[in-house]
Amino acid sequence: MESLGSDEAGARPVSRSVRISKPQFRAVLRAADAPRTVWSAPDEATVVGSGAAATVTADGPNRFERIREAAEALFSSGDVHAGTEAARPRLFGGFAFHADSVAGPPWEQFPGARFVLPRVQVTYADNGTWLTVTAVGPDADPRTVERELDRHRERLRSLPDPGPPADPPGVVGRRRTTAKGDWRSSVNAAVERIRAGDLEKVVLAQALDVDLGDDLSVPDVLWRLGEAYPDCYRFLVEPVGDDGPQASFFGATPERLVGLRGRTVETDALAGTTGRGETPAEDEWLANELLADEKNVHEHELVAETIRDQLAPFASSVNAGARRVKRLATVQHLWTPITAELATDEHVLSLVEALHPTPAVGGLPPDRALSTIRDTEPFDRGWYAAPVGWVDAAGYGSFAVALRSAVSREDSATLFAGVGVVEDSDPDREWDEVQLKYRPILDELERS
Numbered sequence: 001m002e003s004l005g006s007d008e009a010g011a012r013p014v015s016r017s018v019r020i021s022k023p024q025f026r027a028v029l030r031a032a033d034a035p036r037t038v039w040s041a042p043d044e045a046t047v048v049g050s051g052a053a054a055t056v057t058a059d060g061p062n063r064f065e066r067i068r069e070a071a072e073a074l075f076s077s078g079d080v081h082a083g084t085e086a087a088r089p090r091l092f093g094g095f096a097f098h099a100d101s102v103a104g105p106p107w108e109q110f111p112g113a114r115f116v117l118p119r120v121q122v123t124y125a126d127n128g129t130w131l132t133v134t135a136v137g138p139d140a141d142p143r144t145v146e147r148e149l150d151r152h153r154e155r156l157r158s159l160p161d162p163g164p165p166a167d168p169p170g171v172v173g174r175r176r177t178t179a180k181g182d183w184r185s186s187v188n189a190a191v192e193r194i195r196a197g198d199l200e201k202v203v204l205a206q207a208l209d210v211d212l213g214d215d216l217s218v219p220d221v222l223w224r225l226g227e228a229y230p231d232c233y234r235f236l237v238e239p240v241g242d243d244g245p246q247a248s249f250f251g252a253t254p255e256r257l258v259g260l261r262g263r264t265v266e267t268d269a270l271a272g273t274t275g276r277g278e279t280p281a282e283d284e285w286l287a288n289e290l291l292a293d294e295k296n297v298h299e300h301e302l303v304a305e306t307i308r309d310q311l312a313p314f315a316s317s318v319n320a321g322a323r324r325v326k327r328l329a330t331v332q333h334l335w336t337p338i339t340a341e342l343a344t345d346e347h348v349l350s351l352v353e354a355l356h357p358t359p360a361v362g363g364l365p366p367d368r369a370l371s372t373i374r375d376t377e378p379f380d381r382g383w384y385a386a387p388v389g390w391v392d393a394a395g396y397g398s399f400a401v402a403l404r405s406a407v408s409r410e411d412s413a414t415l416f417a418g419v420g421v422v423e424d425s426d427p428d429r430e431w432d433e434v435q436l437k438y439r440p441i442l443d444e445l446e447r448s
């Protein structure tokens, strides 16, 4: 099925911004209206969005193109005074992993693609903090927007102090989607197909449902993730649905899918994983072992080569940096930063479509890997491992791969994590790696 839903596409955004004194991130997010948006990336301004001036949605295999068309229509004309580039109106959102996502639990509120132009946006940039108000449709006139800007500026000045962040809610129940025996059989079956030459690599994931002792404070979790994972991409997506409590999809992912500005493209090959050591010396030893490990290097190179090939049709040059290790609080990954110069102007969503899913989260060959994932995983990935990010009026944008993530509702959450399976994969080691990749989110939920 394919559909395009847009309440205001084609209507003209009116947007005004003003520099404000810096309010606390947690206080702003707590006071935000649904749908709330967070985007925070290394070397980018952090954005907290409140409400929606416009929403665009799409389903099906053409969801990337549909969103691109809707974004172009929305941004085709406008009355925008941003004051600074970081405060300009942008659409924030993401996509489902599979073209035919079924949106079963816990993904009922998540269509194939959904982007929001926040009504009120607080932007923490290098040159200060900015408040932006944007309207689209009947109330999109400059006087109304300016009055609203004044009102919100006052409101932000007198936000209540959020106090110390809440303790994690505690995990009182957990259910795995995949029992260990089933996991072993699935990984062994994938390894056999790889040995038979039917597949090169497939990324298999698990989901973990947890019951929480208390309602989850999403603002506190996102703030803490920022402290623990400063080099990661933090995101929060909250579609407004009619069916039951508000769902929140959030995470802190180390993996950039694509950044586009002008004709310069930046992306990452990130695949191949080991743990953290107890001491700096042990960390170094683990990192060196990872860099020398044939299985992990093979798994990684499949990703780096594919990304280079996927970018080649668009690019006048593609450059891969040296393979290195990205060290995070809970794991270490093999990492190759890749840059490209485009031969012609492109919209970031064309690159998102070309790159998703990279073999870091899908596999090779892509079609066979995707059908293996569909046939093997007893749950829908929903938006897990799919692109999340933003796009602006120029068609520039920044997208990450939604890993180290969970979808929560009040006092429950579902976590997702996966691993690349190649010829030498051992099911028990891959199982352990999945558990390690739950840690960033689980650490925010469990009481120590």
Ligand SMILES: C=C(O[C@@H]1C=C(C(=O)O)C=C[C@H]1O)C(=O)O
Residues within 6 Å of the ligand: 203, 205, 255, 270, 271, 272, 273, 333, 360, 361, 385, 403, 404, 416, 417, 418, 419, 420, 437
């Ligand atoms: C699939 C995940 O991570 C991906 C798989 C990796 C691997 O197999 O080594 C490493 C980083 C990510 O590209 C996840 O975190 O869920």
